[in-house]
Amino acid sequence: MLRCxxxxxxxxxxxxxxxxxxxxxxxxxxxxxxxxxELGKYHARLRTLARSCLEIRDxxxxxxxxxxxxxxxxxxxxxxxxxxSSAGGGWTLVASVHENNIRGKCTSGDRxxxxxxxxxxxxxxxxxxxxxxTFGTAEGSTSDDYKNPGYYDxxxxxxxxxxxxxxxxxSNWTSSAVLRxxxxxxFLRDTGNLYHLFKKFPVRFGAGRCGSDVGAVSPVVFDTxxxxxxxxxxxxxAGGEFESGFVxxxxxxxDRAAMAMCSGVRPxxxxxxxxxxxxxxxxxxxxxCGDFTALDRSHTHTGASRRLTExxxxxxxx
Amino acid sequence: MLRCxxxxxxxxxxxxxxxxxxxxxxxxxxxxxxxxxELGKYHARLRTLARSCLEIRDxxxxxxxxxxxxxxxxxxxxxxxxxxSSAGGGWTLVASVHENNIRGKCTSGDRxxxxxxxxxxxxxxxxxxxxxxTFGTAEGSTSDDYKNPGYYDxxxxxxxxxxxxxxxxxSNWTSSAVLRxxxxxxFLRDTGNLYHLFKKFPVRFGAGRCGSDVGAVSPVVFDTxxxxxxxxxxxxxAGGEFESGFVxxxxxxxDRAAMAMCSGVRPxxxxxxxxxxxxxxxxxxxxxCGDFTALDRSHTHTGASRRLTExxxxxxxx
Amino acid sequence: MLRCxxxxxxxxxxxxxxxxxxxxxxxxxxxxxxxxxELGKYHARLRTLARSCLEIRDxxxxxxxxxxxxxxxxxxxxxxxxxxSSAGGGWTLVASVHENNIRGKCTSGDRxxxxxxxxxxxxxxxxxxxxxxTFGTAEGSTSDDYKNPGYYDxxxxxxxxxxxxxxxxxSNWTSSAVLRxxxxxxFLRDTGNLYHLFKKFPVRFGAGRCGSDVGAVSPVVFDTxxxxxxxxxxxxxAGGEFESGFVxxxxxxxDRAAMAMCSGVRPxxxxxxxxxxxxxxxxxxxxxCGDFTALDRSHTHTGASRRLTExxxxxxxx
Numbered sequence: 029m030l031r032c033x034x035x036x037x038x039x040x041x042x043x044x045x046x047x048x049x050x051x052x053x054x055x056x057x058x059x060x061x062x063x064x065x066e067l068g069k070y071h072a073r074l075r076t077l078a079r080s081c082l083e084i085r086d087x088x089x090x091x092x093x094x095x096x097x098x099x100x101x102x103x104x105x106x107x108x109x110x111x112x113s114s115a116g117g118g119w120t121l122v123a124s125v126h127e128n129n130i131r132g133k134c135t136s137g138d139r140x141x142x143x144x145x146x147x148x149x150x151x152x153x154x155x156x157x158x159x160x161x162t163f164g165t166a167e168g169s170t171s172d173d174y175k176n177p178g179y180y181d182x183x184x185x186x187x188x189x190x191x192x193x194x195x196x197x198x199s200n201w202t203s204s205a206v207l208r209x210x211x212x213x214x215f216l217r218d219t220g221n222l223y224h225l226f227k228k229f230p231v232r233f234g235a236g237r238c239g240s241d242v243g244a245v246s247p248v249v250f251d252t253x254x255x256x257x258x259x260x261x262x263x264x265x266a267g268g269e270f271e272s273g274f275v276x277x278x279x280x281x282x283d284r285a286a287m288a289m290c291s292g293v294r295p296x297x298x299x300x301x302x303x304x305x306x307x308x309x310x311x312x313x314x315x316x317c318g319d320f321t322a323l324d325r326s327h328t329h330t331g332a333s334r335r336l337t338e339x340x341x342x343x344x345x346x
Numbered sequence: 347m348l349r350c351x352x353x354x355x356x357x358x359x360x361x362x363x364x365x366x367x368x369x370x371x372x373x374x375x376x377x378x379x380x381x382x383x384e385l386g387k388y389h390a391r392l393r394t395l396a397r398s399c400l401e402i403r404d405x406x407x408x409x410x411x412x413x414x415x416x417x418x419x420x421x422x423x424x425x426x427x428x429x430x431s432s433a434g435g436g437w438t439l440v441a442s443v444h445e446n447n448i449r450g451k452c453t454s455g456d457r458x459x460x461x462x463x464x465x466x467x468x469x470x471x472x473x474x475x476x477x478x479x480t481f482g483t484a485e486g487s488t489s490d491d492y493k494n495p496g497y498y499d500x501x502x503x504x505x506x507x508x509x510x511x512x513x514x515x516x517s518n519w520t521s522s523a524v525l526r527x528x529x530x531x532x533f534l535r536d537t538g539n540l541y542h543l544f545k546k547f548p549v550r551f552g553a554g555r556c557g558s559d560v561g562a563v564s565p566v567v568f569d570t571x572x573x574x575x576x577x578x579x580x581x582x583x584a585g586g587e588f589e590s591g592f593v594x595x596x597x598x599x600x601d602r603a604a605m606a607m608c609s610g611v612r613p614x615x616x617x618x619x620x621x622x623x624x625x626x627x628x629x630x631x632x633x634x635c636g637d638f639t640a641l642d643r644s645h646t647h648t649g650a651s652r653r654l655t656e657x658x659x660x661x662x663x664x
Numbered sequence: 665m666l667r668c669x670x671x672x673x674x675x676x677x678x679x680x681x682x683x684x685x686x687x688x689x690x691x692x693x694x695x696x697x698x699x700x701x702e703l704g705k706y707h708a709r710l711r712t713l714a715r716s717c718l719e720i721r722d723x724x725x726x727x728x729x730x731x732x733x734x735x736x737x738x739x740x741x742x743x744x745x746x747x748x749s750s751a752g753g754g755w756t757l758v759a760s761v762h763e764n765n766i767r768g769k770c771t772s773g774d775r776x777x778x779x780x781x782x783x784x785x786x787x788x789x790x791x792x793x794x795x796x797x798t799f800g801t802a803e804g805s806t807s808d809d810y811k812n813p814g815y816y817d818x819x820x821x822x823x824x825x826x827x828x829x830x831x832x833x834x835s836n837w838t839s840s841a842v843l844r845x846x847x848x849x850x851f852l853r854d855t856g857n858l859y860h861l862f863k864k865f866p867v868r869f870g871a872g873r874c875g876s877d878v879g880a881v882s883p884v885v886f887d888t889x890x891x892x893x894x895x896x897x898x899x900x901x902a903g904g905e906f907e908s909g910f911v912x913x914x915x916x917x918x919d920r921a922a923m924a925m926c927s928g929v930r931p932x933x934x935x936x937x938x939x940x941x942x943x944x945x946x947x948x949x950x951x952x953c954g955d956f957t958a959l960d961r962s963h964t965h966t967g968a969s970r971r972l973t974e975x976x977x978x979x980x981x982x
Contacts, residue, residue: 064724066713066735073739077384088382095739099384102516103391103413104425104485107740128790129780136454136772136779143454144447154446159489159513161482164797167740167813171795177485180515195795197816198738395702406700417702420834421709421731422743422803454772461772462765472764477807477831479800495803498833 073097080182081110082118082346091117095166100181108178109166109198111188111344114251115210119188119344122179123222124169125289125305126194126340127320134309134317139163139173140288142309146317151233153309157288158226170196170340173319180223184345185214187222188251189275189291191261191339206339207261207292208252210346211275215246221345222277229278231286233310236278238298243278245294258292261336262303262323269297279304283312287321291341303332305341391415398500399428400436400664409435413484418499426496427484427516429506429662432569433528437506437662440497441540442487443607443623444512444658445638452627452635457481457491458606460627464635469551471627475606476544488514488658491637498541502663503532505540506569507593507609509579509657524657525579525610526570528664529593533564539663540595547596549604551628554596556616561596563612576610579654580621580641587615597622601630605639609659621650623659709733716818717746718754718982727753731802736817744814745802745834747824747980750887751846755824755980758815759858760805761925761941762830762976763956770945770953775799775809776924778945782953787869789945793924794862806832806976809955816859820981821850823858824887825911825927827897827975842975843897843928844888846982847911851882857981858913865914867922869946872914874934879914881930894928897972898939898959905933915940919948923957927977939968941977 076088077097084090096110098120111119128137134145134153142153152158156175164174170192188210196204219225229236229243250258255272262270270293279287282298288306295304301311301322309317316322323332394406395415402408414428416438429437446455452463452471460471470476474493482492488510506528514522537543547554547561568576573590580588588611597605600616606624613622619629619640627635634640641650712724713733720726732746734756747755764773770781770789778789788794792811800810806828824846832840855861865872865879886894891908898906906929915923918934924942931940937947937958945953952958959968 064711064713066715067711069739070710070713070735070741074388075382075385077382077388079384099388100485102485103387104483105388129786131783131785132780144450147449149449150447155489155513159486160515161486161489165740165813167736167738168795168797171791171797177483195791197796392706393700393703395700395706397702417706418803420803421705422801423706462768465767467767468765473807473831477804478833479804479807495801 077105080118080178080184080345081108081112081120084110085112085118098178100177104177106177107166108176109169113202114188114208115212115249119210119346120178120182121166121169121174121342121344122176122182123343124164124174124340125319125343126169126171126173127318127323127337128172130318130320130324130337132318133315137173138317138319139175140306140319141317141321142307144309146309146311146314148233148310150309151235151286152230153307157231157306158223160223167198169342170194170201174342178345179343180221182221182345184221185217186211186246186346187216187275188344188346189248190252190342190344191291191336192342193335193339201342205252206335207250207258209248209250209258209275209292210344211246211248213246215244216345219244222343225277226288231278231288231306231308233286233308234284235286236280237284238280238282238295238300241278241280242276242294245274245276247273248275248292260333262293262332266302266332269299270295270303276304281316285311285313285316289341395423398436398496398502398663399426399430399438402428403430403436416496418495422495424495425484426494427487431520432506432526433530433567437528437664438496438500439484439487439492439660439662440494440500441661442482442492442658443637443661444487444489444491445636445641445655446490448636448638448642448655450636451633455491456635456637457493458624458637459635459639460625462627464627464629464632466551466628468627469553469604470548471625475549475624476541478541485516487660488512488519492660496663497661498539500539500663502539503535504529504564504664505534505593506662506664507566508570508660508662509609509654510660511653511657519660523570524653525568525576527566527568527576527593527610528662529564529566531564533562534663537562540661543595544606549596549606549624549626551604551626552602553604554598555602556598556600556613556618559596559598560594560612563592563594565591566593566610571610578651580611580650584620584650587617588613588621594622599634603629603631603634607659713741716754716814716820716981717744717748717756720746721748721754734814736813740813742813743802744812745805749838750824750844751848751885755846755982756814756818757802757805757810757978757980758812758818759979760800760808760810760976761955761979762805762807762809763954763959763973764808766954766956766960766973768954769951773809774953774955775811776942776955777953777957778943780945782945782947782950784869784946786945787871787922788866789943793867793942794859796859803834805978806830806837810978814981815979816857818857818981820857821853822847822882822982823852823911824980824982825884826888826978826980827927827972828978829971829975837978841888842971843886843894845884845886845894845911845928846980847882847884849882851880852981855880858979861913862924867914867924867942867944869922869944870920871922872916873920874916874918874931874936877914877916878912878930881910881912883909884911884928889928896969898929898968902938902968905935906931906939912940917952921947921949921952925977 109121134142191207274294276290286308287304290304427439452460509525592612594608604626605622608622745757770778827843910930912926922944923940926940
């Protein structure tokens with residue numbers, strides 16, 4: 029006999045029973061009735077519906093890495109990967125930059141620069157850094173470009189960045205990472221996230237000059253690798269052109285070509301095309317146009333290592 | 347103590363309590379248990395699951411603009427934006443035509459004409475107007491082409507069309523609109539929706555002739571702008587080639603090239619490439635191939651204004 | 665008055681009542697309250713949440729074809745079409761190969777070979793056969809390439825293959841099929857699914873030789889058509905180059921170009937480009953590069969019939 033003090037208490041009894049059973053890992057048979065454990069897992073994930081992984085950690089006490097369901101301010105629902113382990117957790121994967129063809133210069137698949145060729149009439153290229161256009165999936169983010177609604181919707185203070193070998197499956201990401209780091213400076217507090225940062229500091233050819241017009245820079249704390257191993261990932265000659273231990277957003281080269289992100293470093297010279305990625309749609313030196321700009325250079329001298337150029341760059345917010 | 351007259355009454359008590367609490371805007375603590383308000387909003391949206399925004403308005407009495415969950419006849423679930431305000435509401439956003447590169451002629455991103463170049467062997471181009479192929483998201487529909495399952499699934503009588511500046515966020519659409527209008531003629535009643543209309547009247551080079559083979563035309567009621575402001579959006583010379591205050595679907599130019607939609611106007615001459623959009627995959631004058639055909643023309647004489655060419659065209663059904 | 669022997673029994677009463685009402689086809693009014701039938705259908709579909717259509721059949725006893733909700737091991741939710749009718753049912757649609765431009769050779773839309781042109785520096789092409797990159801939708805799978813998370817996530821033993829005319833709507837697939845067959849050999853048992861099979865046997869130029877390096881071959885049981893009608897679908901000359909009544913995965917031609925799948929047949933000669941589809945990104949004979957390789961050849965002699973080249977190839981797992 030179920031007796032409850034009130035409708036609300038009765039409801040809570042029922043909900044606790046449902047959800048308690050639901051997150052159990054094995055099938056449950058109650059009086060001959062099968063309770064679907066997959067549905068239980070779904071309800072457990074849905075129960076923590078929030079605007080970000082940080083909210084899921086803070087409001088719902090979740091500490092397990094994995095896929096969760098999030099909502100934008102406008103009420104668009106989407107699935108995202110939450111890193112609940114690194115540096116306290118609460119990190120939402122919002123994007124990845126994947127180079128599908130290092131020899132293709134602003135061709136199909138170069139969504140973070142331009143898929144329309146090098147073109148001086150399109151100085152912002154495809155504009156993905158500052159748009160609400162989304163693409164890809166979390167589970168496919170090491171095999172293709174990825175951008176979810178969290179990129180423009182979540183209010184964040186810091187970023188975490190993972191370099192994961194191309195085509196690596198989600199369950200192996202942490203163990204196979206080439207480089208992982210995060211910021212603790214709260215450098216995104218002013219703008220709120222990268223979408224707004226790049227609205228303010230456009231990734232557009234000619235919008236600024238090398239040195240004087242950097243969008244944002246922050247020191248980083250390494251989770252996999254360190255300053256030296258990061259420098260080694262870029263080419264032997266490139267080492268003298270940057271300082272390791274930072275992440276930098278929106279820079280220009282000496283030709284006024286714009287790049288979106290220098291992962292793990294901050295430029296001290298004016299040839300960021302050898303270690304910065306993403307970009308506008310026009311590079312006066314046309315073979316630099318592309319998601320991974322001129323990181324390849326046949327993997328010699330100024331070129332980055334294959335470990336770096338054959339890894340996707342995953343972006344998290346917190 | 348919860349006592350109910352029957353299982354059904356008890357269930358209704360419980361559901362009312364859950365859903366009543368769920369749509370409350372602030373967190374709810376009951377006997378120390380936190381009820382997630384985001385989950386509540388989700389349940390409120392899910393509760394009105396239907397085939398179209400019109401059904402949500404009519405059957406569930408919803409009057410708030412926003413994202414809702416819809417289902418196709420086959421049971422595919424998707425999220426769509428509902429305009430519940432304009433002219434009585436009940437409008438489902440099903441598609442947007444976004445020009446990512448006005449200088450690119452049937453290149454990548456020209457999903458509403460052809461992404462394979464101007465090609466006489468592909469007279470229908472990519473065929474998006476009459477296929478079940480979908481792409482994009484509602485929140486990204488001013489930054490990229492958009493087409494959801496509602497485009498082919500919903501039974502509609504009328505359309506509403508919004509011209510919204512590129513990259514504008516959903517919350518600003520109405521206030522920033524360049525042009526908005528809707529039909530009240532029920533011109534879609536015969537075919538059911540644009541998917542079926544374009545099956546009957548293909549957007550295919552050579553399938554008809556200027557003047558005699560128009561797919562459909564309807565007068566419109568303006569919600570933002572009027573006949574004159576609409577004519578002004580197209581170039582000064584184009585004004586003599588159409589009558590403002592209509593929307594037209596599937597027309598041909600004098601070369602027998604096909605275009606899908608003339609927004610706000612109906613052609614009276616045979617050069618619709620200056621004010622009609624979408625198209626087949628072949629234009630004898632090759633620089634007209636593209637989602638926005640020849641609307642640019644350097645923004646002079648026959649060219650449309652930048653306000654028009656730099657806005658996405660959002661299509662709603664009711 | 666609701667009285668239950670325990671919380672669990674009470675819960676089951678409530679759930680049975682909710683779900684029982686939910687799957688009813690017509691609106692239900694209980695004491696003046698409207699219960700949404702679309703929401704009921706959604707709950708009925710959600711109730712069978714599982715890793716594959718086979719699980720839905722086996723664990724939940726479902727026998728109706730249609731769209732269902734599935735989950736990957738990592739907890740990504742997606743919608744898939746289940747064929748619950750053919751040969752006992754339990755088949756999950758995981759992919760389709762759609763040729764959007766038979767004349768385009770490794771151009772935009774050739775996701776199962778390469779969208780970057782014929783390129784000896786990209787011997788695996790876009791790599792879709794062995795990646796977690798997904799695209800398209802079930803309802804759009806006859807109008808565009810399709811690949812869902814089930815392709816890499818589901819543990820399968822057999823495949824079913826349907827050739828469905830381009831742009832055919834889901835409700836007509838079975839009746840309009842050009843060719844349908846399935847395997848019963850359990851040939852996928854070793855690798856688990858095609859994703860893992862192609863990891864082991866890469867679709868890469870130069871990775872093997874004609875004849876000696878076939879990835880997998882299995883006899884098939886025909887559901888629509890037979891050995892002769894299958895042979896007829898390929899060109900009159902091609903008939904002498906294969907044996908009908910099989911499905912083959914990963915083959916090479918005499919130039920060492922790689923192809924992913926020979927549908928309905930197994931090669932006995934070394935010109936599989938006339939009847940095998942999908943491929944790496946490099947073909948020494950460049951006009952063979954593309955999702956449908958050289959199946960067209962102007963539809964003469966070695967060319968396949970238009971019925972075949974204008975149909976999408978749908979891939980199911982069980």
